[in-house]
Amino acid sequence: MARAMPLTTEPDTLAEVHTTSVRSESQLRLTWRKFRRHRLALIGTGIIAFFYLIVAFAGFIAYADPNVSEADRSLLPPQRIRFFDDGSFRPHVYALTGSRDPITFKRVYVADPNQKLPLTFFARGFEYKLFGLISTNVHLIGVEGANAEETLFILGTDLQGRDLFSRIIFATQVSMLIGLVGVALSLILGVVLGAVSGYYGGFVDTVIQRVIEVLRSIPTIPLWMGLAAGLPRDWSVLKIYFAITIIISLLGWTTLARVVRGRFLSLRRDEFVMAAKVLGCRQPRIIFRHMMPALISHVIAVTTLALPAMIISETSLSFLGLGLRPPAISWGVMLQQAQNVQAIALTPWLLIPAIPVIVIVLAFNFMGDGLRDAADPYSKLGR
Amino acid sequence: MFQYIANRLIMAVFTVLLISVLSFVIIQIPPGDYVNSYIAQQEASGAEISIEEAESLRDQYGLNQSVWVQYFKWMGRIVRGDLGMSMEWNRSVSSLIGERLFLTVVLTLATVVLTWALALPIGILSAVRQYSFLDYFFTFVGFIGLAVPNFLLALLAMYFGYVWFDASIGGLFSAEYVDAPWSIGRSWDLAKHLPIPALILATSGTAEVVRVMRANLLDELGKPYVVTARAKGLSDWQVIIRHPVRVALNPFVSTIGYILPYVVSGSIIVSLVLGLPTVGPLLLRALIAQDMFLAGAIVLLLGVMTVIGTFISDVLLMWIDPRVR
Numbered sequence: 001m002a003r004a005m006p007l008t009t010e011p012d013t014l015a016e017v018h019t020t021s022v023r024s025e026s027q028l029r030l031t032w033r034k035f036r037r038h039r040l041a042l043i044g045t046g047i048i049a050f051f052y053l054i055v056a057f058a059g060f061i062a063y064a065d066p067n068v069s070e071a072d073r074s075l076l077p078p079q080r081i082r083f084f085d086d087g088s089f090r091p092h093v094y095a096l097t098g099s100r101d102p103i104t105f106k107r108v109y110v111a112d113p114n115q116k117l118p119l120t121f122f123a124r125g126f127e128y129k130l131f132g133l134i135s136t137n138v139h140l141i142g143v144e145g146a147n148a149e150e151t152l153f154i155l156g157t158d159l160q161g162r163d164l165f166s167r168i169i170f171a172t173q174v175s176m177l178i179g180l181v182g183v184a185l186s187l188i189l190g191v192v193l194g195a196v197s198g199y200y201g202g203f204v205d206t207v208i209q210r211v212i213e214v215l216r217s218i219p220t221i222p223l224w225m226g227l228a229a230g231l232p233r234d235w236s237v238l239k240i241y242f243a244i245t246i247i248i249s250l251l252g253w254t255t256l257a258r259v260v261r262g263r264f265l266s267l268r269r270d271e272f273v274m275a276a277k278v279l280g281c282r283q284p285r286i287i288f289r290h291m292m293p294a295l296i297s298h299v300i301a302v303t304t305l306a307l308p309a310m311i312i313s314e315t316s317l318s319f320l321g322l323g324l325r326p327p328a329i330s331w332g333v334m335l336q337q338a339q340n341v342q343a344i345a346l347t348p349w350l351l352i353p354a355i356p357v358i359v360i361v362l363a364f365n366f367m368g369d370g371l372r373d374a375a376d377p378y379s380k381l382g383r
Numbered sequence: 384m385f386q387y388i389a390n391r392l393i394m395a396v397f398t399v400l401l402i403s404v405l406s407f408v409i410i411q412i413p414p415g416d417y418v419n420s421y422i423a424q425q426e427a428s429g430a431e432i433s434i435e436e437a438e439s440l441r442d443q444y445g446l447n448q449s450v451w452v453q454y455f456k457w458m459g460r461i462v463r464g465d466l467g468m469s470m471e472w473n474r475s476v477s478s479l480i481g482e483r484l485f486l487t488v489v490l491t492l493a494t495v496v497l498t499w500a501l502a503l504p505i506g507i508l509s510a511v512r513q514y515s516f517l518d519y520f521f522t523f524v525g526f527i528g529l530a531v532p533n534f535l536l537a538l539l540a541m542y543f544g545y546v547w548f549d550a551s552i553g554g555l556f557s558a559e560y561v562d563a564p565w566s567i568g569r570s571w572d573l574a575k576h577l578p579i580p581a582l583i584l585a586t587s588g589t590a591e592v593v594r595v596m597r598a599n600l601l602d603e604l605g606k607p608y609v610v611t612a613r614a615k616g617l618s619d620w621q622v623i624i625r626h627p628v629r630v631a632l633n634p635f636v637s638t639i640g641y642i643l644p645y646v647v648s649g650s651i652i653v654s655l656v657l658g659l660p661t662v663g664p665l666l667l668r669a670l671i672a673q674d675m676f677l678a679g680a681i682v683l684l685l686g687v688m689t690v691i692g693t694f695i696s697d698v699l700l701m702w703i704d705p706r707v708r
Contacts, residue, residue, distance in 0.1 A: 210394070210397070213398075214397065214402075217398050217640065217690055218402055218644060218689065219644040219647040219648040219685050219686065219689055220648050221652065222648065222651060222666060222681065222682045222685050222686075223405060223409075223682065225651070225666065225670055226406075226412070226679075226682050227409065227412065229409075229412075229678070230412025308530065312532045316532060316534060316652055319534060320655065320667055322670065322671075335538075338538060341541055341545065344545065345545045348546075351539075351542060354535050354538065357532070357535065358527075358530065361530040361531070362527065362530045365530050366526075
């Protein structure tokens with residue numbers, strides 16, 4: 001229709017409009033510009049990228065098989081890496097010999113300064129599959145002429161004598177991915193239910209909002225604990241993994257649904273939605289084609305803020321012994337060994353897996369906050 | 384006003400019903416029924432249970448009937464105050480939970496009070512002295528408080544308590560009072576042990592309330608009535624405390640609805656780490672031993688406790704802020 005009508009504007013006035021108008025930028029570019037000014041958010045994003053790099057290359061970065069246990073190496077304290085040998089840069093570690101203290105029956109380890117074990121890059125070690133596809137045995141670091149499992153313990157070992165560093169690397173893989181899967185699930189639930197609730201309103205809205213209110217007023221941990229405890233003991237690691245993800249995301253969708261609903265409520269009366277309606281669009285098309293793009297940035301921000309909650313949930317549940325179970329390795333599973341005072345007092349390095357949890361949760365929070373500010377076209381930031 | 388309370392009350396009853404269904408689901412989840420695990424347990428300790436005995440036990444608990452009948456029977460018993468038997472302890476659930484539930488309530492209340500006591504001055508300070516060093520400092524601390532899960536804080540507190548003070552900070556009572564009957568000495572002992580767990584539990588809630596409080600107060604500070612109050616010659620602090628703070632106080636009451644479930648959840652894990660005699664460790668043990676009547680009862684009671692707390696906060700909010708009516 002519009003094409004059939006002749007343009008009433010004179011060409012020269014059009015040109016004038018063009019010269020006076022400021023150059024325009026897409027929403028995405030504007031968002032990025034604002035986001036870039038948020039320094040903490042940028043740092044957070046960097047840290048998250050670094051963690052996902054670890055996730056992708058876990059087998060390469062870890063130097064020891066995370067499941068090889070040896071009672072003779074139990075609870076070894078973190079080993080010191082010496083970078084210089086006679087003034088020249090030659091990283092090495094001392095060989096360790098373990099014995100049992102005759103009085104306290106504690107295992108004590110003595111480093112032997114005469115037996116220097118040089119470290120090398122791209123050393124050969126245990127077999128693993130890079131990206132789950134390429135079979136290889138090259139690792140980032142290793143010990144020259146010796147088995148890394150028997151000689152190198154950067155962060156010490158746990159009760160079963162497994163290398164803590166390598167286990168943390170593999171735990172990162174599990175814990176970071178479970179958050180993603182959980183968020184994906186609650187994203188679907190939250191967006192669909194929130195959209196329906198906000199778009200249709202009325203009775204459907206009331207019911208969904210009441211359900212959300214009820215779910216939010218229940219203490220989550222006891223509920224999760226109850227559901228997780230019901231999982232059969234003989235299930236495989238993978239099955240438990242997915243069951244835990246579902247349990248965690250069961251309650252995670254409520255925040256998202258609220259946000260989406262709020263946006264839909266305000267968008268519903270906007271002119272462009274009315275226009276779409278008048279043009280005869282079907283409802284799914286109005287919702288997903290016209291309204292969704294308007295709130296997608298906000299949804300992304302909220303999702304980023306939901307991820308750390310998922311990671312904490314998994315860590316808490318596994319810490320209690322109700323989440324992932326060994327032989328699965330996650331931060332929570334590792335922290336289980338640091339549950340009592342004796343463990344903390346005598347072997348504080350078992351608390352090390354707490355550090356990545358805190359770092360990544362902070363990073364996600366910073367990034368989410370930055371994204372939220374940047375995605376909001378009315379925020380003052382960056383103007 | 385009456386309608387508002389009635390509305391909230393209906394909502395609360397509805398929530399309690401849903402919680403009861405969820406608790407019952409928890410009881411039902413494990414494969415086999417409670418008699419199966421009871422038999423397995425008795426056989427493990429050498430005792431024989433005949434088929435007749437098993438059947439009579441099933442009859443007693445109505446395990447042969449449909450799930451819905453079982454649910455209503457369970458609810459019926461609970462309404463009459465009978466929470467069922469714990470098979471692991473072979474004692475009634477109510478006798479097991481009694482003091483622990485009381486201590487859970489005490490810990491939760493202490494946490495909420497501490498949250499407020501910390502958040503009020505910090506929130507006011509951050510808003511009034513916006514972008515000052517203290518504002519940035521508390522924003523940063525608040526970020527950490529929000530980000531670090533409670534149980535990790537508890538672990539770290541234990542570690543530093545051990546390294547710096549060479550003392551274990553666990554427990555709610557000193558050794559001589561653990562099994563003692565209630566007395567003034569015991570209450571005082573409890574009061575001395577409460578602050579650290581309460582502080583650990585209060586961090587995230589405090590961070591949340593400070594954020595809301597700061598934002599609300601900043602909105603209020605620029606309003607004309609504040610300028611008027613100032614023009615009348617009130618001192619700076621008098622203006623702030625008497626006028627905008629009163630308006631900004633709402634989050635203190637309204638956020639309790641979100642804080643309470645959070646504190647109750649957190650108290651379970653923190654109790655476990657610090658060895659506090661609340662229902663948390665009991666719940667975990669019950670779940671691992673599949674002592675489902677005990678576990679179900681604890682989940683139900685924690686849920687009901689939260690709903691009651693939220694309801695009280697709703698009524699309080701209405702009382703404080705006439706606009707809600």
